Amino acid sequence: MKRINIALDGYSGTGKSSTAREVAKALNYTYVDSGAMYRATTLFFIRNDIDPRDHSQVVQALKEIHLNFDDNEINLNGENVASEIRTMKVNEMVSHISAIKEVRQEMVSQQQEMGHFKGLVMDGRDIGTxxxxxxxxxxxxxxxxxxxxxxxxxxxxxxxxxxxxxxIKANLLERDQIDSNRKESPLVKAEDALELDTSKLTFETQVGKIVEWAKSRIYES
Incomplete structure (x- = not known):
């Protein structure tokens, strides 16, 4: 059976992470929450008063950030920060930190390494592009x-x-604006991406739809 990589992109609050997690479980694939990586990096910046406008501080900070996943939960330098990265303080900063060129380059490098052997479901904003x-x-x-x-x-x-x-709504709309207009890896729909509006879908329906699409790609000749 062929193994594939599945990229889930989209706006904040569309259910990407929870959906990606269940799709991975249904296919027995590995799930990676790329957004959690940016959030954990943002949390490190906040905790250590890193000035995102100071290039030298940013570069040094990235050398001190070590991320890994344990049971699908993000660890920052050995500490489980899965709950802390979801606070409004991180929400308000994450799009700004994610827009920094050096931050994106480091995260993308790590993410690409994770997907080398296929069988991966990853969600974010620039996964498919x-x-x-x-x-x-x-x-x-x-x-x-x-x-x-x-x-x-x-x-x-x-x-x-x-x-x-x-x-919360104001924060989401602000993040939409920043993510869609940033210079580095803006949030855009890949030309060959399938669009899924989850506004009126149950969670089970949206997961089922993506699993169905995945299986059609896995088993296609």
């Missing part, structure tokens, strides 16, 4: 801003974090 432009299946996920804000509020509440819906 930059990280794995040759991925056998590319999916671009969308949803309305209102739906995405409600989903993010619920996700935060489940982690014990209470945030106003209006603040």
């Amino acid at each position: 930059v990280v794995f432009p040759e991925a056998e299946l590319k999916v671009f996920m969308t949803a309305s801003a209102d739906v995405r804000a409600l989903r993010r509020q619920k996700e935060l509440a489940e982690k014990g974090i209470e945030e106003e819906l209006s603040a």
